[in-house]
Amino acid sequence: MEYGKDFRTCSVTGLKVHLPAQNLITINAVTSVVFLLVGGLMALLILLTRWPAVHLLPADLFYRFLTLHAIAMLVAWIIFFEIAGLYFGAAVLLNSRLAAPKTAWLAYLLMLGGAAMVAVEILRGRADVMFTSYVPLQASPAYYLGVILFAVGALIGCGVFFGTIVIARSEKTYTGSIPLVTFGLMAAAIIAVFTLACGAIIYIPTFLWSIGIISHIDPGIYRLVFWGFGHASQQINVCAMVACWYLLGALTVGAKPLNEKICRSAFVLYILFINLASEHHLLTDPTLSSAHKVANTSYFMYAAVLASLIHAMAIPAAVEVAQRKKGFTRGLFEWLVKAPWKEPGFSALIFSLLMFGFLGGITGVVIGTEQISIRAHNTWMITGHFHGTVVGGTTLAFMGTAYYLIPLITRKQLVGKSLASIQPFVFGIGITLLSVGMMTAGTLGVPRRHWDITFADSLFPFSFDPSVLMFVSLAAVGGILAAVGGAMFVGVSVSTLLFGKKMA
Amino acid sequence: MEKEKQGEEKIPTWQLFFDDFFLLFLLGITVPTIIYLVWGLFEFANAPIYSP
Amino acid sequence: MAITSPERVWWKPADKQEKTWITIAIIWCVILTIMMPLMHIIGKQNPSSEPLKISPMNFGKLANEFIDKYKVGEEQGIPVVHPPEGSDVYLVGKMWSWSPILELEAGKRYKLHISSMDLMHGFSLQPLVTNFQILPGHDNILNITPTTPGVYHIICNEFCGIGHHTMVGKIIVK
Numbered sequence: 153m154e155y156g157k158d159f160r161t162c163s164v165t166g167l168k169v170h171l172p173a174q175n176l177i178t179i180n181a182v183t184s185v186v187f188l189l190v191g192g193l194m195a196l197l198i199l200l201t202r203w204p205a206v207h208l209l210p211a212d213l214f215y216r217f218l219t220l221h222a223i224a225m226l227v228a229w230i231i232f233f234e235i236a237g238l239y240f241g242a243a244v245l246l247n248s249r250l251a252a253p254k255t256a257w258l259a260y261l262l263m264l265g266g267a268a269m270v271a272v273e274i275l276r277g278r279a280d281v282m283f284t285s286y287v288p289l290q291a292s293p294a295y296y297l298g299v300i301l302f303a304v305g306a307l308i309g310c311g312v313f314f315g316t317i318v319i320a321r322s323e324k325t326y327t328g329s330i331p332l333v334t335f336g337l338m339a340a341a342i343i344a345v346f347t348l349a350c351g352a353i354i355y356i357p358t359f360l361w362s363i364g365i366i367s368h369i370d371p372g373i374y375r376l377v378f379w380g381f382g383h384a385s386q387q388i389n390v391c392a393m394v395a396c397w398y399l400l401g402a403l404t405v406g407a408k409p410l411n412e413k414i415c416r417s418a419f420v421l422y423i424l425f426i427n428l429a430s431e432h433h434l435l436t437d438p439t440l441s442s443a444h445k446v447a448n449t450s451y452f453m454y455a456a457v458l459a460s461l462i463h464a465m466a467i468p469a470a471v472e473v474a475q476r477k478k479g480f481t482r483g484l485f486e487w488l489v490k491a492p493w494k495e496p497g498f499s500a501l502i503f504s505l506l507m508f509g510f511l512g513g514i515t516g517v518v519i520g521t522e523q524i525s526i527r528a529h530n531t532w533m534i535t536g537h538f539h540g541t542v543v544g545g546t547t548l549a550f551m552g553t554a555y556y557l558i559p560l561i562t563r564k565q566l567v568g569k570s571l572a573s574i575q576p577f578v579f580g581i582g583i584t585l586l587s588v589g590m591m592t593a594g595t596l597g598v599p600r601r602h603w604d605i606t607f608a609d610s611l612f613p614f615s616f617d618p619s620v621l622m623f624v625s626l627a628a629v630g631g632i633l634a635a636v637g638g639a640m641f642v643g644v645s646v647s648t649l650l651f652g653k654k655m656a
Numbered sequence: 657m658e659k660e661k662q663g664e665e666k667i668p669t670w671q672l673f674f675d676d677f678f679l680l681f682l683l684g685i686t687v688p689t690i691i692y693l694v695w696g697l698f699e700f701a702n703a704p705i706y707s708p
Numbered sequence: 709m710a711i712t713s714p715e716r717v718w719w720k721p722a723d724k725q726e727k728t729w730i731t732i733a734i735i736w737c738v739i740l741t742i743m744m745p746l747m748h749i750i751g752k753q754n755p756s757s758e759p760l761k762i763s764p765m766n767f768g769k770l771a772n773e774f775i776d777k778y779k780v781g782e783e784q785g786i787p788v789v790h791p792p793e794g795s796d797v798y799l800v801g802k803m804w805s806w807s808p809i810l811e812l813e814a815g816k817r818y819k820l821h822i823s824s825m826d827l828m829h830g831f832s833l834q835p836l837v838t839n840f841q842i843l844p845g846h847d848n849i850l851n852i853t854p855t856t857p858g859v860y861h862i863i864c865n866e867f868c869g870i871g872h873h874t875m876v877g878k879i880i881v882k
Contacts, residue, residue: 402710403711411723454740609873
């Protein structure tokens with residue numbers, strides 16, 4: 153047991169912070185914000201292109217930047233931040249040393265190198281294939297290699313997380329069961345292993361195909377395995393986001409889970425069943441049977457929906473109980489009205505919960521049925537749905553968490569607290585408008601991944617109902633507001649890292 | 657809050673199950689692998705192929 | 709709290725309010741679970757249930773035979789075909805067109821076969837907003853009965869290269 157020189161004691165929480173863990177959390181979190189900036193810039197450019205009034209980029213750059221936007225956000229920003237969260241949950245929350253810090257650095261370098269390779273290949277125009285890179289569309293070998301390196305790095309990071317929990321247990325740095333937040337992150341890490349395994353199963357053969365060693369990859373099988381990677385990665389995000397909700401509840405109002413058994417059961421349901429949601433992408437595909445589709449998206453996936461419904465009650469209930477204990481007992485809602493809305497972590501928690509639940513989650517369950525998928529598949533309804541979940545839900549929850557994580561870990565005082573206070577509002581309203589605009593336009597037929605919905609260069613003229621324009625414009629306005637909100641977050645984070653006053 | 661006498665109250669079996677990360681890991685990998693991946697691959701492998 | 713280890717034994721019965729919520733949630737999920745297979749059986753609007761793997765070359769041959777047999781005209785270089793009721797109807801997606809233009813009759817059943825000659829495409833029928841994934845090497849077989857006469861357009865909503873957004877086809881229902 154090497155305590156003492158490698159640790160400091162946090163003056164705020166009293167937790168022991170392993171210095172190598174601190175450095176790794178910091179570097180992964182900083183890198184995630186850099187990719188958020190890249191992805192956010194791309195978001196603005198493609199948004200201004202889809203807005204017919206502006207139609208900013210030419211077609212080739214639009215499809216290119218759309219690819220980069222998705223990779224930078226879905227893969228780089230989110231997973232780098234999650235790795236930082238995993239190390240926090242395992243090392244800091246358990247008062248433990250991080251397992252194998254040198255290995256964790258290797259993981260970081262693999263992820264960074266892989267992400268850089270992918271970004272470079274995309275910008276060089278050698279990977280205009282979208283995030284999904286559906287075969288027979290082919291990117292350069294370096295693109296696939298970059299993704300593989302990133303995935304290997306992330307997998308190693310998960311290994312470090314599990315190893316840390318094992319060490320913490322054997323060195324008895326905590327007693328009893330691990331805290332709920334760490335349990336939620338563990339659920340995320342288990343799902344991550346399934347995700348990355350599917351990623352390996354699909355990206356390695358595809359890489360070999362891109363260099364000519366494998367002659368053919370069946371597109372149907374590609375889609376099946378890819379989405380085992382692609383949607384499962386979103387389920388990592390769900391678990392990590394819910395873990396953040398519990399964390400933010402605790403930090404902002406002192407919320408305590410009403411019943412640990414119930415919250416943990418919900419996470420176990422996620423572990424077992426949430427990956428089956430991957431089927432949603434395949435509902436209108438040929439060849440796969442309806443039995444496979446219905447069994448995966450119905451019987452089994454709804455068990456995971458049950459878990460979400462449990463968290464949807466447990467967290468607000470815990471917040472309400474904590475607030476009532478503080479004395480806010482007047483009427484039905486004083487506990488909510490008098491809640492610390494100026495704390496960015498609290499407003500982020502509430503908006504993230506509401507947006508994930510109502511904008512993203514419910515629509516996801518709705519369009520994840522055979523018949524409604526026929527109406528929604530590949531339209532902007534899908535895009536609106538996942539901006540509700542991943543951006544409104546996960547990203548905002550991560551942003552809220554970062555406002556506490558950065559000062560706690562780097563011991564630098566937050567710069568721009570007043571900006572941080574309103575940032576969740578700006579971002580939340582922006583994403584709500586974006587998501588609603590996209591979903592409405594999508595139900596009217598507007599396709600995703602499409603450069604020109606006026607079909608100016610088509611063989612046969614076609615145009616959508618004119619009302620479509622209103623919703624596309626609404627999405628654009630929402631997106632611009634969200635970009636401002638994103639910039640505010642990046643501004644506060646970077647300023648804190650560079651100029652924050654050192655605390656005790 | 658109950659009194660915590662060392663080893664006095666038996667830890668419920670379900671709680672022990674939830675604390676067993678390895679078991680949760682195994683189930684979390686196996687269940688989607690079989691229900692989603694293996695079953696799906698099986699269907700693709702057995703789909704009829706057109707021949708003229 | 710959620711950031712600290714819970715008490716030694718945390719496997720405890722739930723509160724009445726929590727039990728109520730969870731019961732409601734379980735009932736709701738059971739309803740959803742029953743709805744999906746039920747809608748499949750009684751809804752009569754389902755994705756393909758006839759699997760068939762077919763190479764683009766063979767699919768192209770079948771499509772050309774189909775076009776030759778039932779061609780009634782041409783529009784902008786795309787053949788227009790009028791197949792009889794109950795027949796196998798072929799639609800080819802390729803960079804960047806949908807061919808042929810189908811002339812169908814309202815109230816009549818057809819077996820639609822859709823596949824791709826090259827990349828993945830997204831069959832998206834407007835203004836009905838009916839969407840199916842089209843894969844090269846796989847036949848998306850759908851039993852359809854057009855109900856309302858009119859001119860319908862097919863756009864592509866799966867990225868298929870630089871001409872993706874110009875890909876528009878037609879189905880005419882008489």
